[in-house]
Amino acid sequence: MIDSGIISAVIASAGSGTAIIVILLLTGLLATRGYTQRIEKEADGWKEAYEAERAARATDHAGAEELRRAVVVQTQRADAAVEVAKLTKELLEDLRRRRDENQAG
Secondary structure, eight states: OOOHHHHHHHHHHSOHHHHHHHHHHHHTSSOOHHHHHHHHHHHHHHHHHHHHHHHHHHHHHHHHHHHHHHHHHHHHHHHHHHHHHHHHHHHHHHHHHHHHHHHHO
16 A cells, blocks of 8 residues: 555645546556556467467367268278178178089089
């Protein structure tokens, strides 16, 4: 807290308008241009960091979605390969049965 003696001295030595401005500066109710610029620069930095994080998350999300689609396609291909293998096995068993019948008969 600011000493009341300093405030009294400022009011006594300056005009009332100047005194009010000085008091507002000392109490922190009025910000200087330099302080405002520092705050704005810090806010811009935080905004850039937020937007970079947001872009990274969007990229991660897009990558995860692409990976999910790739897994779906690979699963469909694997299912198709299993069906082809079953059909091939059945055809080979049928062919073996016919061959055995021809050799026996």
